[in-house]
Structure formats: structure tokens, C-alpha cells
Amino acid sequence: MRQPKAILITGASSGIGEALARCYAAPRIFLALVGRDVERLAAVARACESRGARVATCTADVTHGAGLAAWIETIDQQEPLDLVIANAGVSGGTAGGGESAAQLRRIISINVDGVLNTVLPVIPRMVARGRGQIALMSSLASFRGFPGAPAYCASKALVRVWGESLRPDLAQKGVQVSVICPGYVVSRMTAANDFPMPLLMPADRAAAIIRRGLARNKARIAFPWPIYALTRLIAALPAGLIEPLLARLPRKR
Ligand SMILES: NC(=O)c1ccc[n+]([C@@H]2O[C@H](COP(=O)([O-])OP(=O)(O)OC[C@H]3O[C@@H](n4cnc5c(N)ncnc54)[C@H](OP(=O)(O)O)[C@@H]3O)[C@@H](O)[C@H]2O)c1
Numbered sequence: 001m002r003q004p005k006a007i008l009i010t011g012a013s014s015g016i017g018e019a020l021a022r023c024y025a026a027p028r029i030f031l032a033l034v035g036r037d038v039e040r041l042a043a044v045a046r047a048c049e050s051r052g053a054r055v056a057t058c059t060a061d062v063t064h065g066a067g068l069a070a071w072i073e074t075i076d077q078q079e080p081l082d083l084v085i086a087n088a089g090v091s092g093g094t095a096g097g098g099e100s101a102a103q104l105r106r107i108i109s110i111n112v113d114g115v116l117n118t119v120l121p122v123i124p125r126m127v128a129r130g131r132g133q134i135a136l137m138s139s140l141a142s143f144r145g146f147p148g149a150p151a152y153c154a155s156k157a158l159v160r161v162w163g164e165s166l167r168p169d170l171a172q173k174g175v176q177v178s179v180i181c182p183g184y185v186v187s188r189m190t191a192a193n194d195f196p197m198p199l200l201m202p203a204d205r206a207a208a209i210i211r212r213g214l215a216r217n218k219a220r221i222a223f224p225w226p227i228y229a230l231t232r233l234i235a236a237l238p239a240g241l242i243e244p245l246l247a248r249l250p251r252k253r
Pocket of ligand 1: 010
């Protein structure tokens with residue numbers, strides 16, 4: 001969609017979600033912003049309002065489906081949403097002891113259920129209107145299981161593949177679906193990494209790339225291209241060849 005006027009973004013209180021909110025903020029734009037941290041979300045809302053946007057905020061956990069659905073439906077009745085960006089997500093630190101069952105379930109719950117809780121309430125409403133756009137935040141980590149981040153890779157693979165499957169079905173009903181697969185982007189999530197992150201990108205640059213990709217209704221918005229190409233190559237190589245190399249990659253603390 002070239003010029004969405006009513007946009008919902010989850011995970012808008014920091015990082016890529018915050019950068020997207022600021023990027024879209026302008027006069028005659030309505031932003032519905034979701035996050036958990038009250039103060040950070042309010043600061044983003046103020047920044048967007050100062051650029052002329054109208055803003056509604058919801059301090060909610062995306063895993064609480066019923067409450068989130070009720071808010072999204074109310075917002076959509078008042079301001080029919082043109083674009084919904086299901087961005088909220090977490091990663092885990094798995095160095096040493098592996099991934100605890102609790103951590104695995106938390107990552108899947110936020111990254112998968114949180115995305116479904118965000119978009120399922122709006123799909124029937126967009127289909128009824130015969131227009132709308134849905135953007136699902138995946139990752140370049142979705143193209144292969146990488147050691148040190150099993151739940152994260154699996155959650156992002158599910159989101160990407162689900163979105164890619166959904167796209168042709170919903171296109172027939174006038175609703176566009178794109179999946180977003182960034183490499184390393186500066187955010188609270190990557191601030192926790194104490195290893196070199198090749199081609200680490202500022203969040204505002206990532207937001208500009210995402211906005212451009214969504215305006216062109218790209219099926220997959222994957223960037224930066226050298227890391228995308230490398231990831232696809234790694235995914236294509238036989239496990240016996242690539243596993244010894246992957247085993248040496250640094251992991252989250
Ligand atoms: N940064 C990267 O290199 C990178 C690369 C590929 C994909 N991604 C994806 O991009 C998305 C945004 O991450 P980021 O890098 O911008 O990290 P971030 O700065 O940590 O932002 C994460 C956002 O998600 C929100 N969030 C997390 N859990 C939530 C929950 N249960 N309910 C509601 N909101 C929740 C956070 O809200 P609060 O802070 O208010 O809790 C925050 O606004 C994630 O899906 C991530 O997997 C990031």
C-alpha cells in the first residue's frame with residue numbers, strides 16, 4: 001500500500017517498531033502503537049504527535065490475546081486500519097546450558113502467538129473491506145536453524161512461512177501480506193550481543209527499507225542483501241559441510 005493512513009505497530013516502544021512509528025508519523029496519519037513499557041511507549045507517542053500524527057497507545061502484552069483483540073477491534077471500528085505491522089518479539093540467550101523449557105515457551109509464545117494475536121483480529125475485517133496490508137516481522141534467522149537460538153529461529157521460520165502461504169490466499173481478497181527479514185539492526189535486542197554483528201544497521205535505516213518494501217507490496221523484505229545472500233547459501237549447503245562452521249559461531253550470552 002503506497003500511502004497507508006491508519007497503521008498499527010506492535011513492539012513500538014523501542015528498536016525497529018519505534019523507528020517504524022517515527023518513520024510513518026506525519027500529519028493526517030493515525031498510529032495505533034502497542035508495547036509493554038508505559039514510559040517508553042508514551043515517549044514514542046509524543047515524538048510521533050510532534051510530527052503531526054494522531055496516536056493511540058495500548059500498553060499490552062501481545063500474548064494476552066483477548067485483551068489485545070478487543071483493543072484492535074475497537075481501534076479498527078474507529079479508524080479502519082490500512083496497515084498492521086506485527087513486530088513485537090524477543091530473542092533468548094542460550095550460551096552454555098542450552099535453552100530452558102520456560103525460555104523456549106516464552107519465545108514461541110511472544111514471537112508466534114503474539115503475531116497471531118495481532119493479525120487474526122484484523123484479517124476478517126480487512127477481507128470484508130477488500131483492502132488492507134499485513135506485515136509480519138520474521139528475520140534472516142528464519143532461513144536455517146542456527147546453534148544458540150533454536151526457539152528464535154523456529155519462531156521466525158514459522159512466521160515467515162505462514163506469511164508466505166497466507167499471501168496468495170489473501171491477495172485474492174484484496175489484502176496484501178509481506179514478511180520482513182532483517183539482518184542485524186541496532187536495538188535493545190542486539191545491544192545484548194557481545195560479538196561482532198556484520199553490517200549492523202541503524203533502526204531508522206531499517207525502517208526506511210521496510211516502508212519502501214511495503215509500499216511496493218514486496219512478498220519478502222530481506223536485508224541487507226550480502227547477509228541475506230550468505231544466509232541463503234548457508235541454508236543450501238549440506239549439514240555435514242556447514243555444521244562444523246556454525247558450531248564455531250558466537251552465541252548470545
Ligand atoms: N534487531 C535485530 O537485529 C533484528 C533482526 C531481525 C528481526 N528482528 C525482529 O524485530 C522485532 C523488533 O525487535 P527489536 O530488534 O526492535 O528489539 P527491541 O528493541 O527489544 O524491541 C522489541 C519490541 O517488542 C516489544 N515486546 C516484546 N515482547 C512483548 C510482549 N510480550 N508484548 C508486547 N510487546 C512486546 C517490546 O516492548 P517493551 O520493550 O515495551 O516490552 C519492544 O517494543 C522482533 O520481532 C525481532 O525478532 C530484529
